[in-house]
Amino acid sequence: MDIGLVLQTDPPARAVVDLMVRAEGLGFSHGWTFDSHVLWQEPYVLYPQILARTSRLVVGPMVTNPATRDWTVLASMHATLDEQFGHRTVCGIGRGDSAVRVQGRPPTTLARLEESMHVIRELAGGRAVDLGGTQVRIPWVAEGVPELPVWMAGYGPKALDLVGRCADGFILQLADPYLVEWTVKTVRAAAEAAGRDPASITICVAAPAYVSDDVGHARDQCRWFGGMVGNHVADLVTRYGAGSSVVPSALTGYIKDRDGYDYSHHGRAGNASTTFVPDEVVDRFCLLGPASAHRERLAELRGLGVDQFAVYAMHDGREATIEAYGESVIPAL
Numbered sequence: 001m002d003i004g005l006v007l008q009t010d011p012p013a014r015a016v017v018d019l020m021v022r023a024e025g026l027g028f029s030h031g032w033t034f035d036s037h038v039l040w041q042e043p044y045v046l047y048p049q050i051l052a053r054t055s056r057l058v059v060g061p062m063v064t065n066p067a068t069r070d071w072t073v074l075a076s077m078h079a080t081l082d083e084q085f086g087h088r089t090v091c092g093i094g095r096g097d098s099a100v101r102v103q104g105r106p107p108t109t110l111a112r113l114e115e116s117m118h119v120i121r122e123l124a125g126g127r128a129v130d131l132g133g134t135q136v137r138i139p140w141v142a143e144g145v146p147e148l149p150v151w152m153a154g155y156g157p158k159a160l161d162l163v164g165r166c167a168d169g170f171i172l173q174l175a176d177p178y179l180v181e182w183t184v185k186t187v188r189a190a191a192e193a194a195g196r197d198p199a200s201i202t203i204c205v206a207a208p209a210y211v212s213d214d215v216g217h218a219r220d221q222c223r224w225f226g227g228m229v230g231n232h233v234a235d236l237v238t239r240y241g242a243g244s245s246v247v248p249s250a251l252t253g254y255i256k257d258r259d260g261y262d263y264s265h266h267g268r269a270g271n272a273s274t275t276f277v278p279d280e281v282v283d284r285f286c287l288l289g290p291a292s293a294h295r296e297r298l299a300e301l302r303g304l305g306v307d308q309f310a311v312y313a314m315h316d317g318r319e320a321t322i323e324a325y326g327e328s329v330i331p332a333l
Contacts, residue, residue, distance in 0.1 A: 001302045001333050003325060004030030004310035006062050006206055008267055009041040013049075016041075019322065020050045024057040026326025032092065032206070032310055035061035036099040037068065039266060044077050051085040058088045062206060062310065063153045063171060065096030066116035067108045072136065074116075075123035078148050079141045082124075087146045091120060092171055094153035097231055102263045107235070110162055117150050117166055124148035151204060155229075156236045157186065157246050164190025169202035171310075174229055175297065176284040178250055180205060181304050188305075205301055206310035209287040209294060210317050211324035218288040219279055221315035224267060226281045227274030230255045254281045269315050291328035298333065 005023045007016055020031040031050055033043040047059050059081075064074065078089045093116070095107035122129045125147055128137035151169030154160055163170045164187045172183050188198035208225045210218035233255050236247050242256070243249075257276040265271040287294050287309075298309055313321055 001298060001306065002029035002308040003330050003333065004028060004032055004204070004206075004308055005322065006032040006034070006310050006312045008034045008314055009043050009046055011041055013041055013046055016046055017049045017053065019319075020057065020059070021053045023322060023326075024054045026322065027330040028311075028322075028326070029056075029058065030090070030308065030310065031057045031059045032062035033059075034098075034267065035064040035069075036097075036102065036266070038102050039098055039263070047081055047089070048084070051081060051088060056088070058090055060090035060151075061092050063092040063094040063151075065094055065099055065108060066112055067096045067105065068099045068103075071116045071119045072123060072131075072138075075120045075148075076138060078120075079124045079138060079145075082145070082148065083141075090149045090151055090169070091124075092151045092153065092169075093117060093120075094171075095159075097228070098263055098266045101231070102266070110158055113152070114162055114166055117152065121148055121150050121168075149202070151202065155183070155232050155247075155251065156239065160186040161190040163187045164192075164196070164198075164201065165194040167201065169204055171204045171206060173206050173232075174225075174285040175205050175207035175287055175301065175309070176250065177297075177300050177304060178284075179248065180301060180306065182248055184305050202308065203306045204308040204310055205306050206312060207286050208312040208314065209309075209321055209325070210315055211291055211294060211321045211328075212288070212317055213290055215288050218315075218317070219282045219286075221269045221317065222286045222288065223277050223282050224265075224269055224271040224274050224314070225285055225312065226254065226277030227258075227261060227271055228267060229285065230258050230274075230277070231261055234258060250284075254278060267314055291324055294325075294329050295332050298329070302333075 126141035126143040152167035153171040191198040208222040
């Protein structure tokens with residue numbers, strides 16, 4: 001199992017770059033960042049600095065979206081980075097959350113997301129695409145270059161079906177084994193129905209991890225994550241209903257007391273918009289406790305087919321948790 005690191009691009013930018021460099025030295029395989037250019041610094045400015053100071057770390061957004069980013073620009077940015085640094089990027093993408101909602105805009109549609117993934121992959125691979133009746137190709141990208149991996153994030157049945165049909169990887173932003181099993185089975189069934197090899201889809205679970213014997217404190221530091229996931233869950237409840245059989249109640253049930261969300265505190269410990277998240281959900285969605293507890297949960301996730309666990313390090317134990325993973329978790333994997 002690979003272990004990735006997910007950071008918000010808070011200033012100073014050099015601190016983010018330094019942490020990613022340190023993470024590679026500790027054995028992390030991927031360096032991910034949020035892509036919400038209003039709330040945090042622009043991630044694509046940081047990626048070349050990270051790549052220039054590392055030799056094997058794979059970098060990318062967790063996740064970008066086809067509403068705030070022009071698809072041809074995304075393809076060109078990834079192709080440029082890969083040309084310079086030896087094909088060490090991955091394009092994580094979804095419908096959009098904070099990047100669009102903070103501007104008062106809704107997430108994009110799954111149909112638009114599907115089209116964007118095709119365009120990004122084809123252009124980054126040196127192939128032509130039709131954009132509104134115009135044939136477009138990036139002429140400096142040579143045909144036959146390694147494919148840009150496009151990994152899609154999602155929760156609901158239709159999104160999981162799209163992952164299975166079209167994506168190279170699946171990003172699930174929660175670490176509840178029951179929900180991991182349900183989503184992975186759904187994605188793989190969709191892939192098989194589309195005539196694809198289900199095993200060809202990389203499975204990445206991303207969630208906060210906090211290594212500490214003080215589980216109560218770790219829980220409070222990671223409660224924000226339930227609020228972030230709750231934004232997507234609220235969309236599912238709106239679409240399918242609170243008691244729908246197509247979405248497990250283990251995912252939707254906890255937002256019954258949710259009352260709006262303040263994006264000015266998005267992804268932050270102590271976010272007042274996340275007080276509705278119960279301890280039980282934090283424990284299911286996140287990895288908390290001593291290093292042994294993390295190793296135990298990761299072994300369970302690996303048994304469910306997870307290829308990578310990406311550590312969300314947004315709490316007051318960030319550096320200590322990164323070091324603990326390097327010293328006590330990654331070597332065991």
